[in-house]
Amino acid sequence: MAQASGKSAGKSFFGKFGVHLAVLVFVVIWTVPTLGILVSSLRDKDQIIASGWWNSFASSTQTEAGRLPPPENQVEKDGRFVIEGNIFGDDPPRTISAFGTRAAAPTQYAAGETADLGDGVTLQLNEDGTFVLSSPVALEGSRGQRVYFASSAPPRFTTENYETVLFSEGIGRSFINSLTVTVPATVIPIMIAAFAAYALAWMRFPGRALIIATIIGLLVVPLQMALIPLLQLYNGVGLFFGVPSKTYLGIWLAHTGFGLPFAIYLLRSYMAGLPRELMESARIDGASDFEIFLKIVLPLSFPVLASFAIFQFLWVWNDLLVAMVFLGSGANQLVLTGKLNALLGSRGGDWEILTTSAFVTIIVPLLVFFSLQRYFVRGLLAGSVKGG
Amino acid sequence: MAAQILSAIITIIVGVGGAIAYFWGANRLLDLIFPSRGVAGMAAVDNLRRQGFIRPWLFIGPALIILVVYLIYPVIQTLYLSFHDRSGENFVGVANYAWAFGDREFQNSILNNLLWLAVVPAACTFLGLVIAVLTDRIWWGTIAKSLIFLPLAISFVGASVIWKFIYEYRGDGQVQIGLLNAIVQFFGGNPQVWISLPFWNSFFLMVILIWIQTGFAMVILSAALRGIPEETIEAAVIDGANPFQIFWKIMIPQIWGTIAVVWTTITILVLKVFDIVLTMTNGQWNSQVLANLMFDWMFRGGGDFGRGATIAIIIMLAVLPIMIWNIRQANKEGGL
């Protein structure tokens, strides 16, 4: 049936082809940015700045500087003083394309060529890094000859960046902090909202309509409206009781408060849609409101509870503003988003740190999202098609 | 760290247990005070009535208290603070508002916010609609939608890092590792420091929000498109409408309501946009917006609560029409 309109619409080969192509373009634009940081986070940190990540599977060319061994290593051979060896030493092997001895002309000679360094001194540097420095008179000095060369290294992928950010940059600790904030801030509102939603959906009492209208109004109140008074309140409470004002309990309750209107709204509209006969027959069977809620409404509301849980989890995990206002910036309280923001300031150009940290930050939401997408979409539809 | 995990787990258990204990205990208590079983005649009826009067408030009580403390009181207090000085103690009348409209940074923020409001909701809705229509026609549409939807799960900060990497600039002659500059260079252009280009930089920040929110618009609009009765489209085919006419005259008018909802949802989000600006530019190079300015004033020089509150109120005023419309709509649908 659905094809009826499509048939007359875009049956032609080019029409079909065009649709596929257009969607492909959109998909590429929407996935490439994330792919970029994923690939970069796995690259060697020197390679990240040497070539764009889209080239990461090709060898990257870079200009390096090295120093030959000092003159004490020279041996006399056929009347000339010679130093031989490999410029890479114990480093991973690369391929040298050109070299030079002055920083101004680092690629003056092609690999394998013999360079004349003046006074009869010659240097030959081969592709594989082996070199021969030869001089008519004994070389002097304590330092070896400076050499510049262009090398291309094969692509190198590593999990080193992850080890670095997780254990020495403090991302690991922030990950735990984020979990500490997120899990209770997801569970608490569900409990409170579920009871309230049931009362608003199925119990009659004066003021009910007013409360519902207020909640719908609160749905769109910007967070900014709540920040200053709550900051004052928390500071006041902290001073009065002599406790810190920035605590995990404080942020759990804050997230609960900010999540409640949506939670109640979402759960109430779902519960109100359950068949009335179900409640009535349970009541005739002798169940109280509490029992009806616990044994009938709650189990039937599982899909919408799941939807809200995913929403709240993603929202809290991804939140930066509330965490910045209500939690401290010490290692024991800084959450992932806050940490990432701090790194952007302190490690601005260190892309191996930033991309890796960013990926650690988004991996949990992505996993949640992919495994529970069905519930997420359902909540999105229920929450916005009617409410906005 | 171990202690922290432990305390979080204990809190969850205590919190959930406490909530259950409260709801169960309060109900039990009510049954004990006004017994309805095992009491004769009129007394039982009376008690049932009293129970019915009290019980809803036991259910809704905790939610109500939290809503009042965390949202209703703050809204009133913010309004109060906006008429007071930085400490919140001395009444200053409309001085904060007068300051705001005379302040260059504030004016710049308002202009930028208007720019965001003009571009982002329209772009998201338009792109979302186009993608929803296109993906409905191909066999791998679900996979495509899933991938385009994915950025919605990413935090604004994470997205900022992702896009900062794309906008990364390195000096002329160096290898460009930012995708955008690499593309510009490939086509012979000059690499730019995109996020510090006055005026245009706002658009580069908007791209991030559009990238995140298009998936939202797409999913909602896709569901709305599927909700259009197939028969109205077939009827239009028989009536002689071509695909273009079917789309504009039959499909779009039937999902106007949904388009409006998507538009307003993204509008509200745009008014609150904060993280992206903070992490990308922190308002430099004329990219400031209200939400970030407000955050700034909350802590600037020890915090100016009066001015911060004033900016919050101005954001609220922009949301107010949507709020009123929502409540009236809910009222009309008989939801209350």
Place this chain on the structure above:
Amino acid sequence: MASVGIREVRKSFGSTEILHGVSIDIVDGEFVTLVGPSGCGKSTLLRMIAGLEGVTSGQISIGERVVNNVAPKERDIAMVFQNYALYPHMTVAENMAFSLKLKNAAKAETEARVQRAAEILGLVPLLSRYPRQLSGGQRQRVAMGRAIVRDPQVFLFDEPLSNLDAKLRVAMRAEIKELHQRLKTTTVYVTHDQIEAMTMADKIVVMHDGIVEQIGRPLDLYDRPDNLFVASFIGSPAMNFLHGEIGSDGGPAFHGKGGVSVPLNGAAGAGGGTPVVLGARPEHLKLSDDGFPVEIVVVEPTGSEIQIIGRTPGGEEIVANFRERHAFEPGQTVKLTVEPNLIHLFNGETGKRL
């Protein structure tokens, strides 16, 4: 107005064929109903005539023209859908005018035609309303109005009354029939309700599992069903069936299970011992002392008649209607008989009429 020809039409979705070569001739101005149980392919056939589904093989023509590859809008047809398919964002008048607007018809003419259709259907006071403000019956009428406005060669109806309540359905049934008598436009009408088919049609096409079982005028189908399927499908309550064989001794007679025996006029060419099915309509069963015994299970008085449901000694169910008010009791055994010339005989193996 035009005739419609359907020749050897087949339709497959993927590897499953759901129409196995259907041929129907519809004369100019005729009202034809396609009737059959759900899944028989009748709606698909209608949608193929409309051009909403392609033809896998065979030929469909409207008038003199083969329309297999003609777009719906070029076929000069109008269709009324089961769910009405009104455009929810347009008023009644806009709904009816939509097709004319797409054809760039003159404004004055469009208005005149909408007005005329509205008058025919009694929709004039509703013209500026939206579909959501209308009742089911009114929506139904708008859907028809939308079809009439186009003044097409053929009307196609896809179960248009199945969403209405029983009373309204009867009223609209008469209204559609009257409309057809007035406009005389060739009409193809799909329904699963055999009463609708019987009451409205000039010609009924009974379909089952993708083939045409029988085509004929309503009463011909009722009086001379070609096979067991048509016999059981047409008529309410349905025809009774007794399984047995033609008697091999004495005169032509039917011998069924449990010793049931019914005399026949002739064996219609079937020899003794042939397995057959005997069919008898409930209203043709009469009380008679030399009939076969039936034990009454349920008695259902409807006022105008009394219906009994009973069982033969062979355990086969029998339904019988009586206009007279007999005092039946459950548990009672009565003896029933059928006039030999009202008996239908079917081949027990092929189901074909003998």
